[in-house]
Amino acid sequence: MPDGSHIVDLRACTPGPVREILPLEARGLTYEAGGHRLIDDLSLRFEDSGLSAIIGPNGAGKSLLLRLLHGLIAPSGGEVLWRGQAADETIRLRQAMVFQRPVLLRRSVAGNLRYALRHGRNGAAGASVGSSVEAWLTRANLLHLADRPARLLSGGEQQRLALARALSRRPEVLFLDEPTASLDPTATLAIEELIGQARAEGTKVILVTHDLGQAKRLADEILFLHRGRVEARAPTEQFFSDPENDNAAAFLAGRLVF
Ligand SMILES: Nc1ncnc2c1ncn2[C@@H]1O[C@H](COP(=O)(O)OP(=O)(O)O)[C@@H](O)[C@H]1O
Ligand SMILES: [Mg+2]
Secondary structure (H helix, E strand, C coil), rough: CCCCCCCCCHHCCCCCCCCCCCCCEEEEEEEECEEEEEEEEEEEEEECCCCEECCCCCCCCCCHHHHHHCCCCCCCEEEEEEEEECCCHHHHHCEECCCCCCCCCCHHHHHHHHHHHHHCCCCHHHHHHHHHHHHHHHHHCCHHCCEEHHHHHCCCHHHHHHHHHHHHHCCCCEECCCCCCCHHHHHHHHHHHHHHHHHHCCEEEEECCCHHHHHHCCCCCCEEECCCEEEEEEEEEHHHHHHCCCCHHHHHHHCCCC
């Protein structure tokens, strides 16, 4: 339980990002596979900081959309633009993604962070990497596990490490695909705290979640995705009080939406 017993010196972590790659835009994005149009002529724009939550039924295309925006998969049509440009190596180093199941290196907990810090865009070396590793482990409440093999951690600890590793590279944009889907409430709270800090420090967070409570707790705005299209988008309070879209309303009411 994060109880304040691990005092975090945020100044020891590298400073927050300067955002230079926003806005992020999708223009007429489509993704087709197996004869189906899974992302359907989707256009959207993320202008500024804050947390945008993407919700919607299973199979709506949330994970595909995130992968397309992050550049992990190529669209069948349309384009993803960062400040008007296609992604290049610089832009790729300024954004990060964390998945539902953390993908960790076969190294120690500290080793995973050290690797990220050495190979990130700031490419620091020597002593500064050492102090940064310690600061991030402290922030993620993992310092006591620094020498443990990362793959032997609990699910919640692995996800804290995956998130700390992503954040240590100071991404301007952070994509999160159901980062707490398999975690209990205590582990979820710890992850939500890390996400909240990143947001507060100016990272633009784009979070896919099936957890409506989480969307309410964290998001500045909600996007409702259905059948590969964004059917509703509104500031969080407004979205939950008046979704202005029949499918979104049905989804919020817990009815099955196909
Ligand atoms: N490579 C693929 N080939 C065929 N169908 C796919 C592929 N990837 C995803 N899909 C299908 O696309 C739809 C959207 O998938 P996904 O983005 O994972 O949904 P969500 O994350 O919203 O639950 C689903 O019906 C899924 O089965
Ligand atoms: Mg998904």
